[in-house]
Amino acid sequence: MASSNATASLDLPPLPPYTLREQEPLLSWIDDAYLALALPVVGYWVVSLFFHALDVFDLCPQHRLHTPAEVLARNHVSRADVLRDVLFQQVLQTLTGLLLALADGPAMVGREEYDVAVWGRRLRVAQSALPALLGLVGLDATGLGLKLAKAGWPQLGGALAGGKYPWAAHPIVVEGVRSVAPGFARWELQAARAIYWGLIPSIQMAVAVCILDTWQYFLHRAMHLNKYLYVTFHSRHHRLYVPYAYGALYNHPFEGFLLDTAGTGIAYLLTGMTVRQAMIFFTLSSVKTVDDHCGYALPWDPLQRLWPNNAAFHDIHHQSWGIKSNFSQPFFTFWDRLLGTIWTGDEADKLARYERSRRAADRKLSHGAEGHKRPDGLLQPSDSELSDRSGTASPDPIAAAERLDDPQPLRRSPRKKAQPATAASSSSTGQQGSGSLKNLRGRVNGSVHGRGGGVLGVESNH
Numbered sequence: 001m002a003s004s005n006a007t008a009s010l011d012l013p014p015l016p017p018y019t020l021r022e023q024e025p026l027l028s029w030i031d032d033a034y035l036a037l038a039l040p041v042v043g044y045w046v047v048s049l050f051f052h053a054l055d056v057f058d059l060c061p062q063h064r065l066h067t068p069a070e071v072l073a074r075n076h077v078s079r080a081d082v083l084r085d086v087l088f089q090q091v092l093q094t095l096t097g098l099l100l101a102l103a104d105g106p107a108m109v110g111r112e113e114y115d116v117a118v119w120g121r122r123l124r125v126a127q128s129a130l131p132a133l134l135g136l137v138g139l140d141a142t143g144l145g146l147k148l149a150k151a152g153w154p155q156l157g158g159a160l161a162g163g164k165y166p167w168a169a170h171p172i173v174v175e176g177v178r179s180v181a182p183g184f185a186r187w188e189l190q191a192a193r194a195i196y197w198g199l200i201p202s203i204q205m206a207v208a209v210c211i212l213d214t215w216q217y218f219l220h221r222a223m224h225l226n227k228y229l230y231v232t233f234h235s236r237h238h239r240l241y242v243p244y245a246y247g248a249l250y251n252h253p254f255e256g257f258l259l260d261t262a263g264t265g266i267a268y269l270l271t272g273m274t275v276r277q278a279m280i281f282f283t284l285s286s287v288k289t290v291d292d293h294c295g296y297a298l299p300w301d302p303l304q305r306l307w308p309n310n311a312a313f314h315d316i317h318h319q320s321w322g323i324k325s326n327f328s329q330p331f332f333t334f335w336d337r338l339l340g341t342i343w344t345g346d347e348a349d350k351l352a353r354y355e356r357s358r359r360a361a362d363r364k365l366s367h368g369a370e371g372h373k374r375p376d377g378l379l380q381p382s383d384s385e386l387s388d389r390s391g392t393a394s395p396d397p398i399a400a401a402e403r404l405d406d407p408q409p410l411r412r413s414p415r416k417k418a419q420p421a422t423a424a425s426s427s428s429t430g431q432q433g434s435g436s437l438k439n440l441r442g443r444v445n446g447s448v449h450g451r452g453g454g455v456l457g458v459e460s461n462h
């Protein structure tokens, strides 16, 4: 498709003609649309393998959020199951993307300079308001502009005078008639290019990030507030009390599709991104969620430095005492702050809780070493840890050990103090009496996916 757009209007600089053509792929051997689907998966596994290497070779023990003993003692799912479910989600995500890519036509290019000129014209129109605006404060912008132009500042003078650049005018022929058209000042074209190539894509990316964060916050929060949703779908993700990198997308397939695939897809469609912008956005989102589950608080990790919602923040949400807070993911924390769901305990309180979990896991592991290992590497719950099928479950071993370690009840956060002592919030504080704790656990354990446990903030072993 071609279009000749040289304008007859002489008030504004004419727009250049353009010819659309199919965009060459970024890599000659793969279509951009397929690359946009492959990169998030490749990024997911490259970053996951990096963190897995840190785990296996114990390269950054000082930055670990949890000990290896905790991975064995506290997680309720084997690595093989995690791997299988993550791969399944990625297949589903890629197939969905392929269907959408088939519906989309090829990406077209060729009108970039035309669009830049459109922005240049908008800047010119904005300048035309300057003399009137400056006149409101008693300034003679036109006179001032002329003085500046004579003093060797023609671009600034022209802008102040309302976008008057007589030296940029050039002859044109419109429908056989010779005429003179205004032209763009150099700064106008530079600014227009910066808007077109820098500002607009940055705004699109920022809006996409906000859409994804909003989508995920409210759905994630709903998954915790609604017992059916939690037990049926989200409890699976919370079988990982001690997250590790490639467990990031360990979800029920429906949840994975709804939160991740649909969330990023909707943000992409609503912001009108190009396929190449989508490559960056999809890959960044994928790598970010891996980083959030990596199990390390790394001072040199750019993702953790750039965004407040990082591995340390999300790890709190995976703990029995923090599961009712920190719902925001994957980039910012503003929804948690705005709606009062951020975890508000202080650093000392948090460190003490982490330390208790470490000690309890060590104890559990040393008991488990007496012949209770399962073939999948997870620790077999000992007889005393198994729950009563009648619904009067025995207290969770880790939580019980935490209480034994800490004779003083854990301090409640100010936000939680102000709330009525609901079952869920009181259980997450560790102040729940053992009787009610049993009842709460019984309710969860009696459900279809009781194995996941955590809806009520209590770790379970079956």
Ligand SMILES: [Zn+2]
Residues within 6 Å of the ligand: 220, 224, 234, 238, 317
């Ligand atoms: Zn959750």
Ligand SMILES: [Zn+2]
Residues within 6 Å of the ligand: 237, 243, 293, 314, 318
């Ligand atoms: Zn998570």
